[in-house]
Amino acid sequence: MSRFRKGRYICDEEDASDGSSSNQGENEKSDNLDHEIAHLTKIRSRPHKLLTRPVPGRLKLSVPTLNMLVGREVNSSGRGRFSAADSCHIMSRFLPVHGPQSVDQMKSRVYVSQFSADGSLFVAGCQGSHIRIYNVDRNWQIQKNIQAKSLRWTITDTSISPDQRFLVYASMSPVVHIVDVGSTTRESVANITEIHDGLDFSVDGDDDDEFGIFCVKFSTDGKELVAASSDNSIYVYDLQANRCTLRVPAHRSDVNTVCFADETGHLIFSGSDDKVCKVWDRRCFITNGQASGVLMGHLEGITFLDSRRDGRYFISNGKDQTTKLWDIRKMSSNTSSTPRLQNSGFDYRWMSYPTHARTLKHPRDQSLATYSGHTVLRTLIRCYFSPEHSTSQKYIYTGSSDSYVYIYDLVSGAQVGRLDFHDAPVRDCSWHPYYPMIISSSWDGNIVRWEYPGTGEVYRRKRTVARYRSTRG
Incomplete structure (x- = not known):
């Protein structure tokens, strides 16, 4: 298992255009990830060798985009066009780190912010009961x-x-609501005459004040929902039958995160405050009622996980202040043998993570790699793979309670970007599936846009002036 330490690199305007080479030099990691996923990532984001004739004094990974364009025009590769790997090699070098520009400012803490699958819509949900859906293609x-x-x-x-x-x-309620978003060609601000139904996840309709849903996700076909709850269980809701079809007492503590592993919907990943991730195969669940396996390595509870959507790899954020990369082929099949770690007494909601704990290691760590530098405190901070289309998922990015967004190189573990604007924890962030654009949202109420290219200098100056005035009383 390769363990990565905190990177020192903060991506700036000069280096953002060459993000793939920013890990070299003094920031190069000697303990690069040596695993199948590393080789797959390199293959899917490595240009054709005939397009990458080295420039004297520069590394092959740093081949200028202009050279590749010239190679395409003279048909050096013999294909007459860029392959998907060629395109990803170019696009992944232009990190969306410039800005920010304001999208909106809420009057309360923003907890959720996500693009739709095609990037045409963006959703933001806040503590003050407001959820806004923006039409990205119509100037937000x-x-x-x-x-x-x-x-x-x-x-x-x-x-x-x-x-x-x-x-x-x-929300922290047994009822999940479903809303008709409406047509993408018109604005809709009313809930009247449109579907706004409640889907009851409680057992026998019991409205338990202690029961809440931490995470809910659609299946790829849109027919089911999977949910993680405070009663240590995961649920599957059939939207066509309008009922819960599966409830699994999955963990020993709150289940904070859950998702489908791939497009089939057969595999489900879950993560809990009991410090383990579990894999569930619905095809055999009826016969044994047990998880297919567990993955251990976090020393504290798990706040979020994101699947690579290939049914094999996923990442998780933990309250031990790390993000971990997993391969389900390394999971333990004997789920009853999970060791009970000693309770550290750490409460992430109001305590700082103990300094000595940062050097501790799980005695049976099954993760492929560990990424650290961000902080996971006060709220369930989320992490993600970067988009497949534009980056071949070669980066991992995460919010942080220290008010930044961090971007790590999946293979080297180096910190290749840190987005600095917010004044409060960034619980969620989202990378556009096709464009070099990241949206970050924070407890300070701000929803902002980072791009390449883009400067956001006007917004930054306004913020600087506002801070100066506040200090002057």
Whole structure:
């Protein structure tokens, strides 16, 4: 297992255009990830060798885009066009780190912010019961402004259906609501005459004040929802039958995160405050009722996980202040043998993580790699793979309670970007599936856009002036 330490690199305007080579030199890691996923990532983002004639004094990975364009025009590769790997090699070098520019400012903490699958819509949910859906293609015009129902504490999660017709949102309540988003060609700000139904996840309709949904996701076909709850269970809800079809007492503590592993919907990944990730195969669950396996390595509870969508790899954020990369082929099949780690007494909601704990290692760590530098405190900080289309998922990015967004190179573990604007924890962030654009949202109420290219200097100057005035009283 390769363990990566905190990177020192902060991507700036000069280096952002060459992000793939920014890990070299003094920031180069000697303990690069040596695993199948590293080789797959390199293959999917490595240009054709005939397009990468080295420039004297520069590394092959640093071949200028102009050279590749010239090679394409003279048909050096013999294909007459760029392959997907050629395109990813170019696009992944232009990190969306310039800015930010303001998208919106909420009056309360923003907990959730996500692009739709095609990037045409963006959803933001905040503690003050508001959920806004923006039409990205129409200059970020508000398409729908939703007033959340049955809200307890905050919006904990949202998910848009694959056809982008419906939105579900959850809070610390057993009822998940589904809303008709409406047409993408018109603005809709009212809930009247449009579907805004409640989907009851409680057992026998028991409205338990302690019950809440931390995470909810659509299946790829849009027919089911999977949810993670505070009663240590995961749920599957059949939207066509309008009922819960599966409840699994999955963990020993709160289940904070859950998702489908791939397009088939057979595999489910879950993560909990009991410090382990589990893999569930619905095809054999009826016969044994047990998890297919567990993955151990985090020393504290798990706040979020994201699947690579290939049914094999996923990442998780933990309250031990790390992100970990997993391969389910390394999981333990004997789920009853999971060791109970000694309770550290650490409470991430109000305590700082002990300095001595940062050097501790799990005695049976099964992760492929560990990425550190960000902080996971006060709230369930989220992490993701970068988009497949533009980067071949060669980066991992995460929010952080220290108000930054961090970007790590998956293979080298180097920190290749740190987005600095917010004044409060960044719980969620989202990378556009096709464009070099990241949206970060924070407890300071700001939703901002980072791009390549883009400067956001006007917004930055305004913020500087506002801070100066506040200090002057």
